[in-house]
Structures are given as structure tokens and as C-alpha cells.
Amino acid sequence: MKLSHEQLRRYREDGFLLLPEVFSSLEIASLKTGLPALFAQDTAACVKEAHSATVRSVYGSHRTHESFRRLSEDARLVEPAIQIVGSDVYIYQFKTNAKAAFAGDVWEWHQDYIFWRDEDGMPAPRVANVALFLDEVNEFNGPMFFIPGSHQQGVIEIAAPPSSMAQPGEPAWMSNVSAKLKYALDRDMVATLCRRYGIVCPKGPAGSVLLFDSNVVHGSSNNISPFDRVMVIATYNSVHNTPGIGRTRRPDFLVSRDFEPVRPVQPAFVY
Numbered sequence: 456m457k458l459s460h461e462q463l464r465r466y467r468e469d470g471f472l473l474l475p476e477v478f479s480s481l482e483i484a485s486l487k488t489g490l491p492a493l494f495a496q497d498t499a500a501c502v503k504e505a506h507s508a509t510v511r512s513v514y515g516s517h518r519t520h521e522s523f524r525r526l527s528e529d530a531r532l533v534e535p536a537i538q539i540v541g542s543d544v545y546i547y548q549f550k551t552n553a554k555a556a557f558a559g560d561v562w563e564w565h566q567d568y569i570f571w572r573d574e575d576g577m578p579a580p581r582v583a584n585v586a587l588f589l590d591e592v593n594e595f596n597g598p599m600f601f602i603p604g605s606h607q608q609g610v611i612e613i614a615a616p617p618s619s620m621a622q623p624g625e626p627a628w629m630s631n632v633s634a635k636l637k638y639a640l641d642r643d644m645v646a647t648l649c650r651r652y653g654i655v656c657p658k659g660p661a662g663s664v665l666l667f668d669s670n671v672v673h674g675s676s677n678n679i680s681p682f683d684r685v686m687v688i689a690t691y692n693s694v695h696n697t698p699g700i701g702r703t704r705r706p707d708f709l710v711s712r713d714f715e716p717v718r719p720v721q722p723a724f725v726y
Contacts, residue, residue: 456531458538466539470606470671471657477531478587478662482722487589489522490685494553500708505635509558515708517549517689526587527689530719535666536583536691543716547571547582547692548709551589553685554597559678562599563639567690568669569610570638575710576699580610582692586665589685592658597678599665602645604652606670613638640672648672691717 456477458466466472494501494510502512517527526532527546536544553559567584571577592598657665665686667673678684697714 456534458535463538466666466668469601469603471601471603471665471667471673473657473659474664474666475659476662477664480662483589483661486522486526486687487685489520490551490553490589493520493523493551498708499706504555504558504560507558509555510553511560512553513551514706515549515711516551517546518708523549523551523687525720526687528717528720530721531664532585532587532689533691533717533719535664536585536689537719539583539666540581540691540693540696542581542693542695544583544691545694545697545714545716546689546711547577548690548711549687551685551687554675554678554683556596556678556681556683559597559684561597561677562673562675563636564600564645564672564674565636565639566606566611566670566672569613571669571698571710572610573638574703574705577692577696578699579696580669581696582669582690584667584669584688584690586667586686586688588659588661588663588665589687590683591660592663592684592686593682594656594658595680596682596684597675597680598656598658598684599673599675601655601657601667602648602652602672603655605648605672606668608648609670611640611644611672613640645672 462472493513493516500514501510502514503509504511516523518524527549533544568577568580694714694716
């Protein structure tokens with residue numbers, strides 16, 4: 456699936472692009488059959504909400520579950536990423552964010568690239584996030600908020616945070632994936648950006664695809680509705696932009712060191 460010139464222009468200008476109903480209801484239903492087993496795994500890759508047994512995110516499932524491996528190679532995700540970064544890509548990160556009904560917690564306002572630059576040594580924001588909605592995303596179930604055009608600011612530098620904001624007994628990298636993010640933007644900065652650029656909330660049915668820049672400012676509220684909001688987010692990095700050496704090594708399920716280019720596979724099956 457290739458983006459048109461107009462779609463690419465909108466992505467470059469706004470920092471995100473929503474493509475409604477790219478995947479069929481049958482494909483989504485098939486993918487969702489694997490979620491109970493995915494969320495039941497007892498590994499470090501399955502991150503829970505604070506003080507809860509509710510799953511927040513599962514990382515690296517493209518390495519452990521066949522349906523998600525195939526999804527990670529699907530041309531409807533990979534080809535737009537290749538267009539955006541201008542080269543072959545590999546899977547830098549693959550996660551399922553499970554904003555559970557009544558229990559899904561916030562994702563504070565942040566940019567993605569500062570985590571990948573400062574934690575992993577990624578040289579440049581030559582990367583694309585591609586999200587697939589496994590549920591309808593509406594105004595009630597904790598949708599993502601974007602400040603359109605904020606990626607044009609580049610990296611918004613955050614004062615050096617503590618070396619670890621994780622809870623006692625937790626690994627340091629937990630502050631990169633929990634409700635209290637290590638590089639969260641403060642309220643004054645968010646307010647300033649919103650006054651300049653505005654704020655939007657992309658919504659759509661299950662099967663929609665959302666592309667977003669690694670520097671666009673975004674976050675999401677908690678989910679107090681009775682509706683789940685599960686989405687898969689594949690982050691594709693340019694093969695010419697691999698992280699340097701000498702940084703603290705985060706787990707492989709969180710940051711892939713497999714730099715093999717992903718070859719887009721045209722969909723011809725049900726997951």
C-alpha cells in the first residue's frame with residue numbers, strides 16, 4: 456500500500472496521518488483471537504499498569520507469535536514506512552498497547568525520539584510509527600491526542616531526569632513505558648504548543664491505520680469507559696539509522712538489534 460503525494464504532504468505537515476479501515480473486520484477478528492494468550496504471558500515483555508494486574512503493553516510479540524510476525528511484514532504497514540523514511544526499514548520496536556476498559560492508565564504528553572536518542576543512541580529521527588486499531592478508537596476509550604505540526608519543533612529538550620524513576624525492584628527501563636514517563640513534557644510546554652498548533656484526536660473504526668512522526672507531541676488519557684482500546688504499534692527504523700554502541704542496553708524485546716530489512720508482503724491471507 457503506497458501513500459499518495461497528498462497523503463505524504465499531510466503527514467509531513469501535521470506529523471500524523473489516519474487511514475480508515477485499511478484492514479478488514481475478518482482480519483481484525485483473527486488477530487484479536489491471539490490477544491488472550493498474549494496478555495496472559497508471564498514475562499518482562501508484558502508490562503502491567505501500576506498497582507494492577509491489568510496489562511498495559513506487550514512488547515516484541517512479532518518474535519513470539521506467528522500472526523504478529525506476519526502483521527509486522529504486511530505491506531500495508533511496511534510500504535508507507537519505507538516511503539516516509541526513504542529507505543529500507545527494520546523493526547525497531549513492536550508493541551501492543553492495551554488501554555483496557557475501566558482500567559487503562561494515561562500516557563503522558565511526550566515525543567518518542569528523545570527516548571530512542573538518549574536511551575538507545577538512535578542517530579536521527581528517521582523512523583516511522585505505524586499503529587493498527589484492533590478496536591474502534593472513539594472519544595470515550597482513551598484515544599491518542601496529537602499536537603499537529605509540533606514535530607516541526609524538533610526534539611524538545613527535557614531537563615535531565617533522575618537516573619531511574621522506576622519503582623523499587625523494577626528495572627530502570629520501566630520509566631520509559633509506565634504512566635510516569637521519564638521524558639514527559641511539562642504542562643507549560645504543552646499549553647504553549649497547543650496555543651500555537653492546536654490539538655486533535657484521530658478516531659476511527661477497528662482496522663484503521665495511524666501513521667505518526669517520532670517527534671510529534673502526543674499522549675492519551677485514561678480509559679474509564681466500558682470499551683477496550685487495543686492497538687498494535689510497529690516502529691520501523693531506517694536501516695541507515697541504527698543505534699550506536701556504548702549506551703545502556705535495553706532488553707531486546709523493547710529495542711530490536713535485528714537490523715535485517717523487512718520485505719513487505721502483500722496481504723493474501725487472514726491472520
